[in-house]
Amino acid sequence: MYDHRDVLFIENKDSKYQVLVCDSSSSVGSKELDIIRVDPYIVGCMAMRVCLFELLTIGAELTGLSLTLGCEWNSTGKQVYKGCKNELQKFGRENVPYVMSTEKNFPTKQTSIGITLTGYISKNGIKISPAIDGDFVYILGEPFVGDEVIEHIDDLFDYHECWKILNSDICKEIVPVGSKGIKGELRDLLRSYNQQIIYNDNITVDLNKSGGPSTCSICITSELLTDKTLEKKSLLIGRIKDKER
Secondary structure (H helix, E strand, O other): EEOOOOEEEOOOOOEEEEEEEEEEEOEEOOOOOEEOOOOHHHHHHHHHHHHHHHHOOOOOEOOOOOOEEEEOOOHHHHHHHHHHHHHHHHHOOOOOOEEEEEEOOOOOOOOOOEEEEEEEOOOOOOOOOOOOOOOOEEEEOOOOOOOOHHHHHHOOOOHHHHHHHHHHOOOEEEEOOOHHHHHHHHHHHHOOOOOOEEEOOOOOOOOOOOOOOOOEEEEEEEEOOOOOHHHHEEEEEEEEOOOOO
């Protein structure tokens, strides 16, 4: 058993790993004490998006869903569930087996949800290749958080675009960006490879800003991206360099 990024890998005897990913959301919704006011349907979409991107970017196959709703079923929980199902439909797995729990004992004044996804992947199918000196570092999409996510919801980096790059010959690894921001995610990733990044000058994206619900991803490639359909949503921010010893 080991973890990489936000994914737990559990070794099986049949040359496969069972993988676990999870995400939570609180104070975002339409209830009295929610800080960010948004339709619970969107809350479900975005929380599910985070988990699906974690599975997608390692190449795992989705096998199950656990949905924990710290709210009543009618109507908040039902709307969150519909949002989750919509995101699963975009992903192509709307019929995945699931278990779900809602709050049935007490009234709630704040929206709170938790999602866990299970999956599996063969040991030689993991879409991760360690970064080495000279590799290129891109940002796919833009970091949005809070109300910005709603304002740009139709422009978010999507599963199809991610899968297309992930399966190219030059892609080494794709890392969804969450609350740590781009710099934080890169720091943790490159520490595990004993590498560093040399940033380009005049970068137009805030590297410290939270990526919210995986609104952008880090992509490490062995060559420059040239696919014209990806240029609008990709930004080269630097290159990998060996740490001096």
